[in-house]
Amino acid sequence: MVEIYKKIIGIVAEYNPFHKGHLFHLGKARENKNDAVVVVLSSYFTQRGEPAVMSKWDRAEAALGAGVNLVLELPAFFSCHNAGIFAAGAVDILAATGMVETLSFGMEQPEFDPTPILDILVHEPSHFKDNLKKKLNSGFSYVKARAAALEEIHEGWGAFVSLPNNTLALSYMERILRKGYSISCRPVQRMGSGFHDTDLENTFPSAAAVRKALAEGNREDAEKALPSSTVRILNRCIERGMVVLSREMLWRLIRFLLLRTPAEELARSSEMTEGMENRFLKYAVLCSSWSGFVSKCTTARYPRGRIQRQLVHFLLGIGHRENRELQSSGPQYIRVLGADAVGMEILRKMRSTAHLPVMGKAPAGLRGEGLLLAGIEQSAANVWEELTAVFSPGEEKKRYPFMEECFSEGENVL
Amino acid sequence: MVEIYKKIIGIVAEYNPFHKGHLFHLGKARENKNDAVVVVLSSYFTQRGEPAVMSKWDRAEAALGAGVNLVLELPAFFSCHNAGIFAAGAVDILAATGMVETLSFGMEQPEFDPTPILDILVHEPSHFKDNLKKKLNSGFSYVKARAAALEEIHEGWGAFVSLPNNTLALSYMERILRKGYSISCRPVQRMGSGFHDTDLENTFPSAAAVRKALAEGNREDAEKALPSSTVRILNRCIERGMVVLSREMLWRLIRFLLLRTPAEELARSSEMTEGMENRFLKYAVLCSSWSGFVSKCTTARYPRGRIQRQLVHFLLGIGHRENRELQSSGPQYIRVLGADAVGMEILRKMRSTAHLPVMGKAPAGLRGEGLLLAGIEQSAANVWEELTAVFSPGEEKKRYPFMEECFSEGENVL
Incomplete structure (x- = not known):
């Protein structure tokens, strides 16, 4: 079989929803236009501790529509957790494919070399550890205590690690280092609005701004920030009431x-x-x-x-x-949310490269932590469905990975 | 002080909502136009196991507006229970006032003398008890098993006790007999639609028909069945979103x-x-x-x-x-939901006649079963508020008995 892609790039994303800023990042992430992109996507609840606007299935479909090749699930346990656990779960899953060579992520000041910071975070020298503990005891949050402790080691480090995207970026890199994964990192400059910016007037508005517009019933403005594939899927979800827009x-x-x-x-x-x-x-x-x-x-x-x-x-x-x-067991399976033709090819190869069982529709035959993880995932689906505009339960069990049609007939890739 | 009423009539009601059929019954219940009426009113959940359309406070106000003199709470534990527990709780509360002389209730065929049936229900002769047990074991519900066992004793009894209003009527009478309360019974012919009838075209439509019209947004038709006092309060509740119309x-x-x-x-x-x-x-x-x-x-x-x-x-x-x-402790307090001038007079007298503590705003100083009962009541309020169209929690603690203004100043009746 002909190699239809070059490198395989991994991305950790929420795509809540997938907007033009994500599309820009996707373009930057591919060094070569033939590079394949594997995304590990947040489940029903996000890292900020909120229900996602659309189900993971619909967000996966939107990602595929925008050019992502393979979408894997970041189970709700990891997707709705602090930056460290979120990043560890996501990186572990990408590493477990045995295929992802490079991780691409947004960062402020990507020219900044975080190696000395990572060195401290991974090896935790006692002077840093003691100082961190002191800051924590004085009432700081973990993120703020860490920033303060790093700032005392080197001026400017505190500010760098405090930016939300950098917190995540450092967490990805830290996990790769700690686990010794052979995945290279490719930080790209974050474009446009900050993480929590709700202004839609930017060239690259934030997902928060899109969600705010949607919650206010301002679909027209929201759509300006979205590629046509997202608009189509979002409209379908809104019509069916399968969206969570209010709290x-x-x-x-x-x-x-x-x-x-x-x-x-x-x-x-x-x-x-x-x-x-x-x-x-x-x-x-x-x-x-x-x-x-x-x-x-x-x-x-x-x-x-x-x-x-x-x-x-x-x-x-x-x-x-x-x-x-x-937290100690980490991910127990790789669950596929969707794939295009290239993604299907990657899945075929994963039969021999993956370090975790690869699953499609619903994880089965699990025990111990795997069963626990899948149980929490089902709870997340149940609760998320309760939050939708129109209550139609059981979707989680009815949905299946979105696959390119040409591949789905006859062949059992999963 | 001048006696401003003659007899005190007790009524057990849900008034969900208070409609023209209830008004008719109220007229029939008073033998003399100076008779006073004390109603024990279902709390937030009804005997059929459903949330009431309006809060107990608003339904109490509607009852007062239609001529009821005193409204007492039937705590949610009793109001949302089978006919036996519902009736026992309600009759116990009326009896505990030490003031109610007569109980008036709707019945089909009020000319029918239920004494021989009551005799069997209260004394439970072994032939009846064994037969009842046999029917229960063969898979009947309690109501159906009892009807079948009574039918075998006397033709026609089964049909009589099967009518929903008669089930309740018998339960009231049974409780009075069992407890030896000196309360006389005055069954009145039920008018108009059956209990579950949802047709609004009757002269006396059922509360179910009114609720159905409201749920369908058909306020105009619903209002035809309601006295003006209910319409006013209902509209206020709908405007504030303090109604539960859907499931x-x-x-x-x-x-x-x-x-x-x-x-x-x-x-x-x-x-x-x-x-x-x-x-x-x-x-x-x-x-x-x-x-x-x-x-x-x-x-x-x-x-x-x-x-x-x-x-x-x-x-x-x-x-x-x-x-x-x-079930074994029964009601632990008498809680007032509202009173007019006559009701206030009754409350004053209850200071010396009542067998249970009389409470207003929120039951306080309770222990044991009383505390348990009040805790369940607070849960019922919390859950009911969650079900309302507009979520504004905490009403239960903000509301107080609706009293005639002329009496509420200065004087502490409760």
Whole structure:
């Protein structure tokens, strides 16, 4: 068989939704136009601790429509976790394909050489470790404590690691180094708006700006920022009611659950530390919206993202035990969300190169941590479906990887 | 002080919502136009196992507007239970006022003398008891088994006790007899539509018909069946979004909760018997609506009302233990939802006649079963608020008994 691609580039993405900025990055990620791109895509809940606008299946289809060749699932356990766990899960999956040679990711100041920072993060010299602990004890969040400790080692490092995209970029590189994966890194300059920027007037608006426009019913403006493939799929999802645009239902479910959960049970939920459960229960009674509640619970030590992720963990029934087990076990399977012709070719090769079982429709025959991971994934699907505009449950079990039609007949690639 | 009323008549009602048929019954219930009427009113969830259209506070206000003098709360534990528990709780509360002399209720064939039936129900002779057990074992529901056993004793009894209003009427009379309350019974002919009739064209349409019209957005037709006081309060509630007209949110909450509850935990929920939990869990995954789910779970043995009540118990966190304890303890306090001038006068007298503590805004200083009952009531308020069109939590704690203004200043009646 003829080699129909050159290099295989890996990308970690949420595509929530896939917009023109992502398209630009995709173009930059391919050194050669024949390079193949494998994306590991966030599941139903994102790294910020929020439900995705569209299901993972629909976001995967949009990615394929924009030129991605293969989309793999980043299970909800990893996709809705702190930068370290998120990145570790995603990089592990890309590495487990045995095919990805290069990881491409956005970074501010990509000309900056992060090697000395990574060296400290990976080897954790005692002066750094002690200082980090001191900062943590004084009430900083992990990200801020780390930035402060690095800043004391070298001026400017604190600012560099504080930018959200750099936090993720460092986490990817750190994981590759720690695990000794033979994956090279190719940071590209992040274009346009910042991560949380909600201004749509930029050449490359952020996904947050697109989501905001959609939530406000301003589809026309949102569509300006999206490639036609996303527009088509998004419109289909909106028509079927399979979108999550508001936080109202999320808040009703969380509040409902909080009000029926005793503090000692809530304390067993993943990442619940230092009596946060009492804070949660106190404000659950008082607040009438998700954003109001999260704001009340947010502190210098526990930033918004952390609070939101904890609430999602609680919704998904992830406890301390599950959190510990899955962090240490890492991903247990590679689940395919979609592939084009090139992606199918990569999947064929993965039969001999992959270090984890490759799965399609629904993970089966799992045990231990794999079963746990798949159970949490099913919970994430159930909860996400509850949040959609029109309630039609069971999609997760009905959907299957989106494959190029020419390949799907007769041949069982997975 | 001058006696401003003659007799005190008790009524057990849901007023969901208060319609012209209720107004007619109210007129019939008063033998003398100076008779006072005390209503014990269902809380947030009804005997059929459904959320009420309006909060108990708003329904109480509508009842006062239509001429009821005093409205007492039937706590959610009793209001959302089988006919026996519902009636026992309601009659106990009316009796505990120490003021109610007569109970008025709707009945089909009020000329029929139910004394011999009541005699059997109260004394449970062994031939009846054995036969009832046999019918139950053969798969009948309790109501059907009882009807069949009575029919074998006397032709026609089965048909009489099977009519929903007669089931309740017998339950009231049975409780009065069992407890030896000195309350006389005054059955009145039920007018117009049957209990579940959804036709609005009758002179006296059923509350179900009104709810159906409201759910379909047909306010004009619904209003034809309602006295002006109900219309005013209902419109206010609709404008504020404080109504529960659809079952969509209820289904999302129940399904969400079922899918995260293991079978062995669900088995501990109130009234969950004979492995019903497995049936619930099986269909929760498959069904996309409340009515679809309830239909799937309904059997000859477990009719619709029973299934719905069980689901509400599960939502409210009522387990077998709470169910047992509160059935045997009965009501622990009398909570006032509203009163007019006459009602205020009755409340004053109740200071010396009542056998249970009389409470207003929020039950306080409770212990044991009283605390349990009030806790379930607060859960019912929380869940009901989650179901409303516009989510604005905490109303239960903000509301207070609706009192005639002339009496509310300065004087602390409660």
